[in-house]
């Protein structure tokens with residue numbers, strides 16, 4: 001059903017937690033601290049639905065200062081090479097990955113100490129994760145963040161075949 005469907009082109013990102021849960025994530029309020037978001041789209045009847053019933057749909061969103069985001073981040077799938085979204089399920093065993101206070105854009109997985117660098121395509125910088133967190137392409141419309149395609153690499157919980165079906 002629509003609430004478990006993965007992020008789709010045209011979905012708008014909404015806060016996944018905190019006082020603004022369910023509210024649109026505004027580009028103007030983002031910072032280099034992680035904001036967790038879910039995609040909000042429409043079901044087959046055209047009703048709005050937050051796709052929050054599949055844990056793989058949770059996203060990590062950041063806005064970095066100009067010049068901070070670097071390859072292998074796909075900069076053309078970011079907003080102004082400053083705002084970027086990644087899947088927030090650890091590629092090791094699917095825990096949610098959070099901020100690591102040791103540096104801007106550094107991420108830490110509490111389950112087995114996996115580490116990622118969100119300023120460099122969420123490449124793995126430590127621990128057991130076998131692959132980067134997948135980047136989700138987005139664009140800005142007004143003050144909203146809008147999904148423009150599927151995850152650019154295979155997310156946790158997807159077989160390669162299933163992922164390839166979505167990027168066709």
Ligand code: FES
Nearest residue numbers: 090092093109114
């Ligand atoms: Fe993240 Fe194991 S689930 S390091």
